[in-house]
Amino acid sequence: MRQSWRTAFSRFAEAMTLFALAVAGLFPLFHVGRVELIYYTIPYPNTMNLFSQWRSPLIWDAVAISTYGLVSLLFWYIDLIPDLASMRDKARTRVAKFMYAIPALGWRGDAHHWQGLHRTAFFLAAIATPLVISVHSVVGLDFAISQLPGWHHTIFPPFFVAGAIFSGLAMVMLFAALFRSAYKMQTIITDEHMNKAGILMLITGLLVTYGYLIEIFGAWFSGDTYEWAYSVERVLGPLGWSFWGMMIFNAVVVQLLWFRSVRTNPTAMVLISLAILVGMWLERFVIIPVSLSYPFLENMWDPFTFGIWDILTVISPFGLFLTAMFLFIRFVPVIPIAETQATMIEEAHHVK
């Protein structure tokens, strides 16, 4: 539970999760079309006596994602309280002191408070692990429960979990590697951190690759005409570039991570992470618009084309995400102070 190589990454990863979730959370809003009626998804007593359809994966998704968001926020925040207190004590201006003091809640480092925080974080981590698996599985179920060729696969839930960890690691790696060289933090985010994260990327990358292959195998082995026709069209049709791009960026490039020298080379890791992020975007492109381009009736086959609004919708969330991320890097300790301090003070003391 307490792997020291992970702590340097943890706060980063948690912040990324939260901001990515906040940005991603906007899309179901747009997607329902009637943004002002999104509260219908919340089960609340109302005069219409209207309630959610509990057998639909869409309500599972709404519940899973909001639970995930809230638990991530709590986990991130309680871990941040001692560091906010540290910022409060270090702040030079009254305004800064006040701004940090409010969220620090009067934390004073009392031994019993630390113990309570430690125990709470331990149990939260323990219950958050199945939660992470459940939230991505439920997203997988949104697709798998439909009948559409390309969506109707039992492999989707675990495949989505692997894909989420894979792209999440790539994103953390990208930020961590850039951050490390920009702020000269090689002693805090060490080569060993990069190495371990690289190994995890390789493992999840191989799982994702297995998913791609088994999807095609399943389409053929099931003998389902529609499923197989879609699989052929997906690989060889006009949108085939997205499939091949996904395979190259996710399945081929990742093989470089077998080498330790690649895993500890920051430039290589930045490039590989970028490739994976593009690859994972292509994977979602393959799953959503490409599948929707080939429904059951052939006269409805209509390969997806990009319009200006599609392109803007892809680009704009980057702005929102990066704004939040940069504000976070500027104002909140990105590397957990308390845990780094523990190592540093103890080392200094042992040298004496």
Place this chain on the structure above:
Amino acid sequence: MSSKQPNTLYGVAAEFESAEQLLDAAREARRAGYRRVRAYSPYYIEGLADVLEKRTNISAWIVPVALLVGAFSGYMLQYWTSTNVYEFNIGGRPVVSWPSFMIITFEAAILFTALALVGTMFAQNALPLPYHPIFNTPNFGEASRSRFFLCIESIDPEFDLQDTAEFLASLEPINVSEVES
């Protein structure tokens, strides 16, 4: 310096340089018979809280109870609304189909547990608390960064300004100071 009246005194605090010193000092204070002893550190120190005063790990009790309460509430929300409020009849499928209720049951269990855990922690630690006398300790700003403090409170039955200050001074701290309440 005028001598302070006991009722305006919160306690006497000693400032230490390392976690081991604080841990040793806490042990010594307990051995000397002090009971109202509090320790402050910039990071979590394994075993320090237990040296001062053993508290049961309430989280270990909260988790199973909250999981059960959460799971029950999550399931009953679905069961009750499906049977009494809004029945969805879709192709004659059963109104209560428990397998498809399991995901929300699970999520509700996790949600209740997380909220109960964090709520309990805040309640137990009595946070948020914007003001606390310990902040009057000179140099206490360092307690969140590089220094370790041990404070013996004046409400301790064994407390005596002179003796307690001398006792703390014998533990080789950087300095000992009186803390106003």
